Amino acid sequence: MRHLNEGALRRMYDEPLAMAAADQAHYDSCSACKTTFERVANDARATTTLLALPAFETQPRQAFARLSVRVRDDEAHRPVRRHERWLTGAPAWRRILAPVGVVLVAGALLAGFTATGIVPSLIKVFEPTSVTPISVSPSGLPAANTVLDYGAVTWTPAPPSAEQVADASTAKARSGLPVLLPATLPKGVSGPVSFGIISHATGSLVFDGARLKASAASKGVKVAPMPAAIDHSTIYVNAGPALIEIWGSGADAGTTGAAPTLVIAQTRVPTVESTGASTKQLEDYLLSQPGVPPDLAAQIRAIKDPSTTLPIPIPAGFATTKSITINGVQGLLVDAGLASGVVWEKDGVIYAVGGQLTPDQVIALASSLH
């Protein structure tokens, strides 16, 4: 057998138990290796002396308290990360989503009340079982300050809030949703993964014609009187919880503005219920309001069954969409050139997978979730 090299003998000096049995047997019977070991050991002892320093006790708890102050200060001054802006909604997106949001929010808050029998006369006006794209143009949308006040909005127990959680098990426990992960990560996507949840919330909007009239007058906007079927009726939106997994959103994303490389999101389908007005009455009324672009209204009106179809806003010219079959159901593939995504609804849960991936990659990844 060949003699042990100096690296193996060096480790033997520090970690004798890590030595392989065959090496140990050779060493025990080899005087040349023992001579080399002595030289290696002497050098190690000399280096120990060179690098020796006086010892002292650390104070980890006091150090953590000191760090906590710096972390809080750091967080207060850190620029908002891309995915945070995405969640919060940039002003342009808020404007895009405002008209759609009124439709959804105004319609969607009531399922919980139905279940408990508190409001027995509810009409379910929106419970999506499929998705469809609608094209929206940021330039054609009104400024945010023209969004009118349609009535009092109340959230139970609180408005939805987003929160990062430590790990998959916490995310599962807090959201009640299974944490789906891809079988393998595509090239270009690497860990660590961040987990976020958005809380479940039920919101209500009590339509108030007088309040809308006053709001419109203060902003110089003309509105038609609110129909009697809608005035003083209430709609309830039941939304969340949602679970979001994000790859590639570390500190670099915060400082460089880099987008996440992969996002997997899932949420219980939002539902909208009404105490009086029907889906059609609400849709006709809300889509005719000032601030809703005519082409957007036309697209929503064209949806065959608005009570069961979730519109996915796609910025005009930004991406193309295609209907596909994914995991046995109809889904929507969004191709935005450098990024793509797929959205589908199955068994009361809406799933979305997207990132800086090709359409083929995103479909393969979405199909491999388990």
Next chain:
Amino acid sequence: MLHAEAWRPAITTPLTAAGQRQPDPFERLFLEEYSKVVAIAYRVLADRGAAEDVAQDVFLQFHRSQSPNAEHASGWLHAAAVHSALNVIRGERRRVKRDTAHAVAESAVRLENPEHLVVAAEQRREVRQALSRLPEKAAAILVLRYSGLSYAEVATALRLKVGNVGTMLRRAEEALRKEVTHATFE
């Protein structure tokens, strides 16, 4: 409305429904690794205060960019500690005199012979200068191993095969000895 602040990793400890304090992963990692991170930086800097400052910077950077539950969390901290500390001694030559004076004062409590004090402080200064002149990986492997990390931990931190650590450590020790000898006879 969703609030961006809610997405920011919180250092505060969450409470369970029953009000029980849950162990925060980042805090737990900090308490487990802080002494080791300080030891690594101290091995390079030979200055307790400077080593603790480096440890604070390393954990702050970790908090900004890494998950405390990641498998590589400890290795990341160890590597960041040694590289940050080496950057300090390479970038701040003027600190040397001040640190030497500090080390002398600290050692005075333990050593009675003033001549020994001066010799020990001078030797530390020379060793640190020698470390700063070594190739980055050689200096890092020396510092990590002599800070008490196992071969497996050194391999993880520096992304080496554990079977190569002994050989690289051996070479680094020889390189350090040559650098110190060279400095002594300069």
